[in-house]
Amino acid sequence: MKSFVALFTLVASAAAQDYFSVMVLRSASPIHYSTLTARGGKFYLGGAGPSSYCPPEVGDACPSGNNTVFAGGDETLSLAVVVPGGQQVYIAPDGTMAYTAPHSAYMPYGSIVDGWSKTKGENYYYLNFKDGLVGCPPTVQNQGYQVFGKIAGFNSTGCLGFSSLALNTTGVGAWEY
Ligand SMILES: *[C@@H]1O[C@H](CO)[C@@H](O)[C@H](O)[C@H]1NC(C)=O
Ligand SMILES: *[C@@H]1O[C@H](CO)[C@@H](O)[C@H](O)[C@H]1NC(C)=O
Numbered sequence: 001m002k003s004f005v006a007l008f009t010l011v012a013s014a015a016a017q018d019y020f021s022v023m024v025l026r027s028a029s030p031i032h033y034s035t036l037t038a039r040g041g042k043f044y045l046g047g048a049g050p051s052s053y054c055p056p057e058v059g060d061a062c063p064s065g066n067n068t069v070f071a072g073g074d075e076t077l078s079l080a081v082v083v084p085g086g087q088q089v090y091i092a093p094d095g096t097m098a099y100t101a102p103h104s105a106y107m108p109y110g111s112i113v114d115g116w117s118k119t120k121g122e123n124y125y126y127l128n129f130k131d132g133l134v135g136c137p138p139t140v141q142n143q144g145y146q147v148f149g150k151i152a153g154f155n156s157t158g159c160l161g162f163s164s165l166a167l168n169t170t171g172v173g174a175w176e177y
């Protein structure tokens with residue numbers, strides 16, 4: 001327990017200035033002001049909250065797990081988690097924006113991990129993926145629009161482009177998503 005708490009404190013203080021959540025802008029659309037949400041290994045705009053897990057032995061020392069927080073965005077992008085090894089964000093070969101499972105670096109062959117950047121706007125930072133991101137309409141109720149990278153070969157018919165505001169947060173978001 002003690003070592004878990006120490007680890008959490010260490011990780012949380014290491015790069016606090018680099019943590020951010022993402023709010024999406026696409027005026028006059030259902031995704032305007034929605035939150036980029038990690039759920040079940042993929043990303044959605046709105047719908048239910050994120051999926052997250054806190055080991056019982058860590059208990060109260062876990063972050064709340066009800067916000068999706070990112071780290072990096074300088075070429076690569078990660079989820080801001082405590083779990084050792086972290087969780088990397090990638091674009092799968094079919095365009096799915098996804099993240100690695102805890103304790104695993106596995107991603108499908110041909111996945112793209114780079115191409116992320118943050119640019120400064122007038123008042124905010126924006127998160128960008130080199131090929132652009134789109135949200136495609138939900139196929140299941142309360143799922144939210146699912147996010148895909150607009151990579152070559154991805155059919156984005158019916159999907160919406162958007163811009164992504166990176167909003168600083170004070171700490172990591174979850175033990176793991
Ligand atoms: C957000 O964090 C960045 C560094 O990642 C910093 O440059 C910027 O000033 C912060 N913005 C606010 C509003 O705190
Ligand atoms: C988020 O987590 C905190 C701490 O666990 C809890 O108090 C709060 O009610 C949660 N908020 C939502 C919207 O679930």
Ligand SMILES: *[C@@H]1O[C@H](CO)[C@@H](O)[C@H](O)[C@H]1NC(C)=O
Pocket residue numbers: 155156157158
């Ligand atoms: C893309 O998807 C739309 C709608 O599902 C379909 O009508 C169209 O033929 C597809 N385009 C390509 C190039 O596959």
